[in-house]
Amino acid sequence: MPIPDIERPIPRLLLYYALKAVAALPMVVFMGPYLYFRYHTMRYHFDEKGISMSWGIFFRHEIYLTYARIQDIHLVSNLVERWLGLARIQIQTASGSSGAEMTLEGIPDHEAMRDFLYSRIRGDENLKPEEALSREFMGLAEDLKALRNQLLRADHD
Amino acid sequence: MIEHWKQRLLQLLKIPEVPHIPPGEEDHAEVFRPGKPYLLYLRLAWLPKQAIGLLVLIASAFWWHGWFLRYTSRLGYFSPETWYTIYLAIEAIAVIAFAVQALATWIALRWNYERRFYVLTDRCLRIQEGTWTFRERTFTLSRLQQVGLQQNPLQRLLGLSDIVVSTAGGGSKSKAEEGGGEEESLHAGHLRGLFDPIPVREHLVARMKAHLDGGLGDEASKRPESPPELLESIQSVRMEIQCLTALGSRLGTTPK
Numbered sequence A: 001m002p003i004p005d006i007e008r009p010i011p012r013l014l015l016y017y018a019l020k021a022v023a024a025l026p027m028v029v030f031m032g033p034y035l036y037f038r039y040h041t042m043r044y045h046f047d048e049k050g051i052s053m054s055w056g057i058f059f060r061h062e063i064y065l066t067y068a069r070i071q072d073i074h075l076v077s078n079l080v081e082r083w084l085g086l087a088r089i090q091i092q093t094a095s096g097s098s099g100a101e102m103t104l105e106g107i108p109d110h111e112a113m114r115d116f117l118y119s120r121i122r123g124d125e126n127l128k129p130e131e132a133l134s135r136e137f138m139g140l141a142e143d144l145k146a147l148r149n150q151l152l153r154a155d156h157d
Numbered sequence B: 001m002i003e004h005w006k007q008r009l010l011q012l013l014k015i016p017e018v019p020h021i022p023p024g025e026e027d028h029a030e031v032f033r034p035g036k037p038y039l040l041y042l043r044l045a046w047l048p049k050q051a052i053g054l055l056v057l058i059a060s061a062f063w064w065h066g067w068f069l070r071y072t073s074r075l076g077y078f079s080p081e082t083w084y085t086i087y088l089a090i091e092a093i094a095v096i097a098f099a100v101q102a103l104a105t106w107i108a109l110r111w112n113y114e115r116r117f118y119v120l121t122d123r124c125l126r127i128q129e130g131t132w133t134f135r136e137r138t139f140t141l142s143r144l145q146q147v148g149l150q151q152n153p154l155q156r157l158l159g160l161s162d163i164v165v166s167t168a169g170g171g172s173k174s175k176a177e178e179g180g181g182e183e184e185s186l187h188a189g190h191l192r193g194l195f196d197p198i199p200v201r202e203h204l205v206a207r208m209k210a211h212l213d214g215g216l217g218d219e220a221s222k223r224p225e226s227p228p229e230l231l232e233s234i235q236s237v238r239m240e241i242q243c244l245t246a247l248g249s250r251l252g253t254t255p256k
Helices: A012-023 A025-041 A079-084 A110-120 A127-156 B002-013 B037-075 B080-114 B153-158 B197-210 B228-253
Strands: A043-046 A050-055 A061-066 A072-078 A088-092 A102-104 B030-032 B117-120 B124-129 B133-140 B144-150 B161-167 B188-194
Touching: A012 A025, A012 A079, A025 A050, A050 A102, A072 A079, A072 A110, A088 A110, A110 B133, A127 B228, B002 B080, B037 B080, B037 B153, B037 B188, B117 B197, B124 B188, B144 B197, B161 B197, B188 B197
Parallel strands: none
Antiparallel strands: A043 A050, A050 A061, A072 A088, A072 B133, A088 A102, B030 B117, B117 B124, B124 B133, B144 B161, B161 B188
16 A cells, blocks of 8 residues: 555544534543644654654644554544544554554544554564465466476487 | 434544555455443443432532522622522523433444454454544554553443553553543553453464564564574575576586
8 A cells, every 4th residue: 555645634533523622522622732732733744654743732742653553453433533543543552551542633534544553563574484385486487487498309309 | 213323423523434454465454343241231331320320410409509599698799599590590400411421422322333353464463443532552462562451340241352452662551542441551552342352362472482583673684483594504505506507507508
């Protein structure tokens, strides 16, 4: 699968954030600006080996993790998010915290993103030595056949 | 009629109706669901929680009654009768809130049961669960650290068991954000209410035994169980044969 070229969350996330801030009624004074700046400073960068994500204006955060170290992927959505067609992708690595190490929000096609991350997790390579062996054996057989044909032709000449 | 409304509600809730199978793994994916008694189990577990809630509601009504009326009689403002009406109104709101909560959680039990899917492939285990908050967890089998089987007395009576898988990292149980979710670590997955857990367990254990690395995403070349000498030897044999073929073709073209 190609590496996604996503840098910013979709604008619908801002709508969700607005609803979330309003739902936190007394805390809206704090939640509103926090989520507003979180949305506007949220940046993703997907490269060959991993994802970096950054956000924050006063307290800046940046996380980088590699696809190979991803352990489990959670796709989470509450009722409001489902209605808005949003979902959070929570990515777990083997670090100690029980919470998610990185939460991707506002991804245009979260299902496709989940499938992309899943395809990049290291994990089924143990099957590959066997596959590599059988491939090598196949190649060996082909080479032997070619050699036999060559020798046969040389003999006929 | 009830069925119609139920369908309408389910449409409004937008809980995924079908399990999502990882692309490319459709032919060896196995989809299963909790056993039928799981719904009964959920309801039986629901009862004591609601009973405690009801007891608290009744006890507080009595406790409040004395306190509220004594306090307000000293406070004045309104006549004792008006205060009593206010008391009744507050109690009525509490009772209605409790009833609505009880009904909603009771209905949600069925959705929890009906919209719960487990997908098992050769590479991953996926758990789809949740009503208000929907959560889909995907665990790669090579990264599992433990597979456990659990059964409490009630589950034993109903013939159900839970399979618990955990991955590295642990962490204490965290309250799943925004309510709705159950309290558990994000590094563990629960296959709840399985009727026949043994084949699933066997599959998981077999996959775990096949992966003897740390389960931390190590590079393939460092795996102890892949015999690199064998692979290398076959590659060198192949190279020899390619050389031989080249030699053979040269021999074949040189005039005798």
